[in-house]
Amino acid sequence: MRVTLGLVYAAVALGAGCDWRDFDSIQTHTPVLSVSAPSHFAASDDFGRYLLPLSGPAADSTGGTFVVSAESQAALALINVDATGQVHGQNVDAPALEPAIGGDVSLPVTAMAEVPGANQVLLGVPDANGTGAVYLMTLAATPTIAAFATPPTTAPTRFGLGVAAGQLAGADAPELVVASSSDLTIFLDGDATKGVTAPADPACPLVVSGGLSDEGKLPNRPILLAPRPMGLGEQLIVGTPATTGGNVSIWAVDATTGVASCAFSYTQPDAGFGMALALGDFDGDGVPDLLIGSPPSHAFWVHGPLSATSQVTPVTLTAGSGTALGASVAAANVDGVPGDEALVGDPDAVRGGANLSGEVHVVGGASLDTEQTILHRQSPSSSDAFGVEAHALPFCTSGCGTATAVTQNVPLVASTTHAFLFFHPELRSTDPRTK
Amino acid sequence: MYSQSRRPPLGLAFAIGLFVSVLGARTFADDAPDKDLKLAKESFEAAQTAFVREEYEKAADRFLNAFEHKPYPAFLFNAAVAFEKAKRLVQAKEYFERYLSTDPGATDAAQVRARIDALAKLLLPPPAPPPAAPSPEPVAPPVAGAPASPGAPPAAAPPPVTPPTPSAAPLVLPSFDTKGLVVIDSKPQGATIYLNDKTSGPFAKTPWHGSLEPKPVRLILESKGFKPEERSVTPESDKLVDIYIALSEEHYLGWIEVTSNAVGALIYIDTKDIGAIGRTPFTGHLKPGQHTIYMEKQGYVAVEQTIEVKPGTATQYAWPMQTSNSGWINVAGRGATGARLLVDRMFACVAPCRTEVAPGRHKVVVEKAGMEDYAGEIEVARTIETTIDVQFSPRPPRTRAISTAVTALVIVGAGAYVGHLASQTKDGLNADIKAGLPIDNTDSRFLRGKLEAIGADVLFGFGALIGISAVATFLSHGPDSTGALDQKSLGLAPTVSPDGGGLAAWGRF
Numbered sequence: 021m022r023v024t025l026g027l028v029y030a031a032v033a034l035g036a037g038c039d040w041r042d043f044d045s046i047q048t049h050t051p052v053l054s055v056s057a058p059s060h061f062a063a064s065d066d067f068g069r070y071l072l073p074l075s076g077p078a079a080d081s082t083g084g085t086f087v088v089s090a091e092s093q094a095a096l097a098l099i100n101v102d103a104t105g106q107v108h109g110q111n112v113d114a115p116a117l118e119p120a121i122g123g124d125v126s127l128p129v130t131a132m133a134e135v136p137g138a139n140q141v142l143l144g145v146p147d148a149n150g151t152g153a154v155y156l157m158t159l160a161a162t163p164t165i166a167a168f169a170t171p172p173t174t175a176p177t178r179f180g181l182g183v184a185a186g187q188l189a190g191a192d193a194p195e196l197v198v199a200s201s202s203d204l205t206i207f208l209d210g211d212a213t214k215g216v217t218a219p220a221d222p223a224c225p226l227v228v229s230g231g232l233s234d235e236g237k238l239p240n241r242p243i244l245l246a247p248r249p250m251g252l253g254e255q256l257i258v259g260t261p262a263t264t265g266g267n268v269s270i271w272a273v274d275a276t277t278g279v280a281s282c283a284f285s286y287t288q289p290d291a292g293f294g295m296a297l298a299l300g301d302f303d304g305d306g307v308p309d310l311l312i313g314s315p316p317s318h319a320f321w322v323h324g325p326l327s328a329t330s331q332v333t334p335v336t337l338t339a340g341s342g343t344a345l346g347a348s349v350a351a352a353n354v355d356g357v358p359g360d361e362a363l364v365g366d367p368d369a370v371r372g373g374a375n376l377s378g379e380v381h382v383v384g385g386a387s388l389d390t391e392q393t394i395l396h397r398q399s400p401s402s403s404d405a406f407g408v409e410a411h412a413l414p415f416c417t418s419g420c421g422t423a424t425a426v427t428q429n430v431p432l433v434a435s436t437t438h439a440f441l442f443f444h445p446e447l448r449s450t451d452p453r454t455k
Numbered sequence: 456m457y458s459q460s461r462r463p464p465l466g467l468a469f470a471i472g473l474f475v476s477v478l479g480a481r482t483f484a485d486d487a488p489d490k491d492l493k494l495a496k497e498s499f500e501a502a503q504t505a506f507v508r509e510e511y512e513k514a515a516d517r518f519l520n521a522f523e524h525k526p527y528p529a530f531l532f533n534a535a536v537a538f539e540k541a542k543r544l545v546q547a548k549e550y551f552e553r554y555l556s557t558d559p560g561a562t563d564a565a566q567v568r569a570r571i572d573a574l575a576k577l578l579l580p581p582p583a584p585p586p587a588a589p590s591p592e593p594v595a596p597p598v599a600g601a602p603a604s605p606g607a608p609p610a611a612a613p614p615p616v617t618p619p620t621p622s623a624a625p626l627v628l629p630s631f632d633t634k635g636l637v638v639i640d641s642k643p644q645g646a647t648i649y650l651n652d653k654t655s656g657p658f659a660k661t662p663w664h665g666s667l668e669p670k671p672v673r674l675i676l677e678s679k680g681f682k683p684e685e686r687s688v689t690p691e692s693d694k695l696v697d698i699y700i701a702l703s704e705e706h707y708l709g710w711i712e713v714t715s716n717a718v719g720a721l722i723y724i725d726t727k728d729i730g731a732i733g734r735t736p737f738t739g740h741l742k743p744g745q746h747t748i749y750m751e752k753q754g755y756v757a758v759e760q761t762i763e764v765k766p767g768t769a770t771q772y773a774w775p776m777q778t779s780n781s782g783w784i785n786v787a788g789r790g791a792t793g794a795r796l797l798v799d800r801m802f803a804c805v806a807p808c809r810t811e812v813a814p815g816r817h818k819v820v821v822e823k824a825g826m827e828d829y830a831g832e833i834e835v836a837r838t839i840e841t842t843i844d845v846q847f848s849p850r851p852p853r854t855r856a857i858s859t860a861v862t863a864l865v866i867v868g869a870g871a872y873v874g875h876l877a878s879q880t881k882d883g884l885n886a887d888i889k890a891g892l893p894i895d896n897t898d899s900r901f902l903r904g905k906l907e908a909i910g911a912d913v914l915f916g917f918g919a920l921i922g923i924s925a926v927a928t929f930l931s932h933g934p935d936s937t938g939a940l941d942q943k944s945l946g947l948a949p950t951v952s953p954d955g956g957g958l959a960a961w962g963r964f
Contacts, residue, residue: 040877040908043901046884052895398893440895447891 048105049453051444052398055088055099056437058109062095068439069405070239072132072141073413073432074159083453084415086432087112087141087157088439089129094145096129098163101413101441103420105453112163129155131240135185135210136194142168144180144198144240152179154198169198169212177201181228181238185210186245188254188273195278197243197256202227204243204258204271208278216278224269224282229262242297246308248272249325256280257310257326259294266293268312270326284328290314292346296365299324300351300412303386304359311335311362311388313346319364321388335362336389337381342368345381352412352429354382355392355448362388363395363431365407371400378406380433382445393446395433409434413441415452428452492638492697495524499636499695502533506633507693511541515550518633525638527664528558532567533633539574548574573628635692638664639674642701646678653733656719666690676700677739679710679769708740709764713748717776720752748772754838755779782835785809786821788844788938794823809840821845821938829936836942844939851933860925863918870914877907 057067069091073084083103089096096112131144139159146152151171158164171179182199189195189208196207198215203226208214220226228238244257256271269285287293296313303309307324312332314320319335337345348365355361367378377400384392397406412429419425430452431442444451502517515537522530535550551571555564639648641661648658651673659665661676667690677683681702688696713722714736721731725747733739735750743766750758755776762772786796786806794806797820803810806821814837821829826847833841880900888894 040905040912042881043884043904043908046881046888047896047898047901050894050896050898051888051891052893054895054897056897396893398895398898438897442893445893 049451051442051451053101053105053107053441053443055101055107055109055439055441057088058097058099058111061090061097061109061111063090063093065437066090066092066095067097067437068434069408069436070128070130070132071409071411071432071434071439072134073411074134074141075136075414082416082420084413084427084430084441086411086413086439087132089132089143091128091436094128096143096157096163096165098159099439101415103416103454105441105443110163112157112165131180131183133183133185133197133243135196136187138185138194138210142183142185142196142198144183146178146181146200146240148180151177152181152200154180154183154196168196169207169215171200172205172215172217182241182243182258184243184245184256186254188245188256189275189278195273197245199226199241199243199258201238201241204256204280206273206278206280214278216280218271218280221282224258224271224285225260225262225267226258226269227262228260229264238295242294244297244299244310246270246299246310246324246326249327255283255326257297259297259312261292261295263291265289266291266295266314268294268297268310286312286320286322286330286332288312288314288318288320288332290316290318290346292316293318293320295347296349296410298349298351298362298410298412300360300362302351302360302362302388309351311349311351313349313364315346316343317345319346319349319362319383321362333387335364335383336385336387336391337364337383338391340366340368340379340381341370342366342376342378344368348380348407348410348434350410350412350431352431354431354442354445355384356450357384357448359384359386360412360429361392363410363412363433365410365433367405367408367435369407371396371406374400374402374404376403376405377401378404378408378435380407380410380431382431395431395440395442395445397435397440404435404437406435406440407433408436415441415443417452489640489699491524495521495527495530496695496697497521498524499530499533502537503633503693506533506537506540509540511537512543515541515543515546525664526557527636527638528554528561529634529636529664529666531557536631536633539628539631544574544577548578570628570631577628632692634666635669635690636664636695637667637688637690638662638695638697638699639676640697640699641676641678641684642699643678643681646676646681646700646702647738649675649677651675653737653739654721654731656734657736657738674698676702678702679712679738680767681705682708683740705740706767707743709743709766710740710769711738711762711764712769712771713737713750714771714773715750715758715776717750717752717755720750720755720776723749723751750774750776752776753783753840778838779811780814780837781811782814782837783809783811783840784817784819784833784835785840785842786845787842788846790826790847791821791823791845794821794826794845794847796821806845819843821936823847826850827933827936829938831938831940833940839942839944842941842943844941846937846939848934848936851928851931853929856925856928856931859921859928863922863925865918866914866921867918870911870918873907873914874911877904877911880904880907 057064061067067090068088070089072087074086081102083101085100087098098110098112100108127145127147129143129145133142135142141157143155143157154168155165156168178201180198181201184197185194187194188206193209196210198205204218205215242259245254246257248255258269260267265287267285267287270283271280272283273280292315294312295315298311299308300311301308302321309324310322310326312320320332321335322330322332345366346364347367350363351360352363353360361382361384364381368376369379371377371379380395382392382395384390411432413432414427415430416425416427431445433440443453498517498521502514505517506514515534518530518534518537531550531554535547535554538550539547548571551567555567639661644661646661648661648663650658669691671687671689674686674688675683682705684700684702686698688698690696718735720735722733722737723731727749741764743764745761745763748760748762756779758774758776760774784798786808791806796803796806796808796810798810798812798817812835814835816832816834819831819833827850829845835841881904884894884900
């Protein structure tokens with residue numbers, strides 16, 4: 021009987037040592053956080069295609085926040101990732117979207133821009149109503165969405181293909197920028213009645229040419245606001261892919277009238293040049309540099325401050341296995357060494373034998389000439405299009421929710437079904453999550 | 456002493472045959488044949504032959520003739536029986552009376568007296584007949600020809616013409632059979648006779664005659680200064696068995712006589728393993744040398760004495776036995792054989808057995824393989840024997856407990872295996888993370904590992920529960936074994952016997 025009792029005791033002791041919660045502990049601190057659709061998301065299998073990192077958390081328990089839009093229908097979610105890396109998803113009830121899109125819920129929000137200081141997000145639905153529409157989502161405990169502006173009477177095609185917001189004119193409310201497939205409109209002080217369309221200028225072409233202008237071909241076009249040299253305010257950077265060669269144009273905006281004028285532009289033979297834009301300090305000089313995606317096989321960068329004479333330098337990339345290398349770009353400090361790394365997405369790449377599974381190249385070095393690692397899903401799946409968008413999510417590490425918040429950019433990568441946060445993209449990187 | 460029958464034997468050849476056959480019972484060591492005994496035997500055998508042939512009067516005559524040679528009361532008894540068979544009730548009653556007067560302490564005295572009374576009633580004259588009826592012819596009274604004393608021969612043989620008993624009533628007396636006779640004599644006389652073994656104590660001293668049950672018996676004759684002798688005989692109801700043993704002198708062995716105030720105490724010599732060899736008062740020979748004598752009797756403190764026996768000597772020992780202050784616990788009961796008695800957790804004996812314990816309260820456990828233990832507390836008083844009649848209850852079979860335990864072990868083993876898989880999964884995840892692989896939170900190993908860990912925990916828990924169940928089953932009891940307690944008091948009282956005074960035990964049962 022003593023033997024039996026001993027065995028039972030040993031079994032209990034052994035059983036107590038086998039704790040399933042150990043897996044929870046590891047799972048909450050995996051190097052990569054896969055974010056899936058919140059419960060009751062309108063498109064559970066269509067989540068993560070369009071992402072918008074928000075500038076900072078509103079609460080001290082939040083590490084980072086981003087907005088997710090579905091690819092094939094009007095569905096939005098607000099994702100909060102707390103300081104420990106736990107995900108709290110919130111569906112955005114968008115009754116305002118549906119009338120605007122004529123009841124066609126298959127038309128998604130493809131362009132998003134955070135309105136600085138307004139706690140709002142500008143949403144572009146370029147294929148709504150045949151002409152496109154723009155909405156403003158106000159972030160609150162229960163986010164609300166309202167139509168912002170109707171397309172100009174000139175009826176541009178795909179109004180809302182690109183959106184941006186920032187202080188372009190004066191110190192009042194930020195200006196909202198909406199691009200169509202052929203022009204650029206600036207709404208002064210965020211007032212829908214004060215739209216000013218930028219005059220056409222051959223030096224800064226804005227017309228997306230060829231098939232890219234068709235509905236569904238080019239989901240969005242990038243617009244960035246970047247500081248002008250010498251403290252002259254902000255300037256607009258607009259990507260214009262075109263079959264005859266893509267273009268990235270820099271526009272100066274009149275602080276009084278809101279009229280944008282072409283400053284200069286960069287061009288490359290690639291049709292996809294300008295399809296994706298990102299700002300980052302790659303050389304570590306404290307001045308933002310411009311990273312330009314140029315699918316199907318390139319990415320370029322321009323050393324800041326930007327000028328008409330700045331060199332457009334290709335980012336050193338190993339040949340991708342797909343046809344969309346450069347479809348997305350982002351800047352983030354991955355390795356902890358001063359100077360950002362360039363993230364260049366290739367959503368069509370073949371990974372692990374899975375076609376169109378996608379990957380993201382991480383290129384470092386002062387001249388973006390050192391490919392450091394390639395981000396990918398642990399278990400690539402076909403048509404996942406990992407890297408279709410790449411962003412840097414400011415993840416708060418201290419002072420969260422205050423003006424003195426310290427953040428660390430974490431690579432945020434989209435696929436057609438998930439969003440991925442790479443908290444520990446490589447061995448040298450520092451995991452910003454609290455234990 | 457030799458005597459001769461006044462009547463010659465009826466058939467010389469027959470008598471010679473009987474003599475030879477009966478003489479065969481005498482040992483060839485005999486060196487002093489008894490002629491009277493020989494003649495008595497002849498008459499006895501002749502009488503038995505006649506009795507068998509239903510020549511009862513002749514048989515009675517022969518029995519009386521035998522009595523003339525040897526005045527053994529059994530001859531008178533047999534003669535009375537023969538007379539009764541011959542319907543000579545007066546003579547029958549007379550010789551029954553002589554039998555009792557010759558052997559007043561006969562073991563069948565009560566029966567014989569009843570017989571005499573019955574015969575007396577039969578011999579009463581019948582009630583007066585009615586006036587019209589003719590008077591019956593007077594019946595001649597019986598002849599009182601019996602001798603006055605056993606030593607004196609009858610004045611005359613019973614007249615064969617004696618009329619039958621006056622009673623016309625049919626005899627309804629139960630049948631009496633004749634007695635066999637065993638005659639044991641020795642040289643020298645005075646030897647102690649034991650039957651079968653000495654543990655029953657002395658039976659008689661030689662010369663002895665009497666009847667024994669008709670079954671084989673071993674005679675042991677022992678006399679101081681002589682070697683003991685043994686004979687096996689088979690007494691029969693129609694035979695006179697004559698045992699005569701001439702004891703040879705013993706010069707080598709030593710003779711001891713052990714007496715005690717406790718009469719009947721068991722005597723062990725040198726070892727108890729072979730059992731007791733006698734009872735007090737004990738006599739016997741021992742080889743020269745040192746011997747240990749154990750003397751035990753319930754109610755007394757056992758005595759152990761070491762003696763030195765010298766060749767050819769005779770020594771008497773009188774060892775007193777102290778009355779015991781102890782009580783006893785006795786284990787009995789059907790099926791108790793082989794059970795172990797534990798008193799106050801100490802092994803006492805293997806049942807059926809009795810153990811001596813100090814007066815007071817004792818915890819008693821009787822355990823037997825495959826049976827539930829009997830446990831109880833018994834108050835044991837001085838000189839009280841408490842008998843526990845244990846009725847064992849079978850213990851539930853352990854096969855179910857064993858099979859349950861094996862099942863528990865298998866489940867625990869499965870839990871250990873699944874737990875090992877969970878541990879492997881966890882180690883693999885940690886290793887991959889440490890290696891810089893892009894492990895994300897949707898890795899299938901998390902779910903698998905959790906299921907494995909939970910499965911292991913469930914199996915461990917389930918196995919533990921089954922293990923506990925196995926232990927509980929193992930420890931489960933059937934119906935309790937029961938014990939009926941019976942106490943009897945063993946008292947002591949002074950007693951006096953031919954061998955000396957002492958204490959005798961008495962009991963209240």
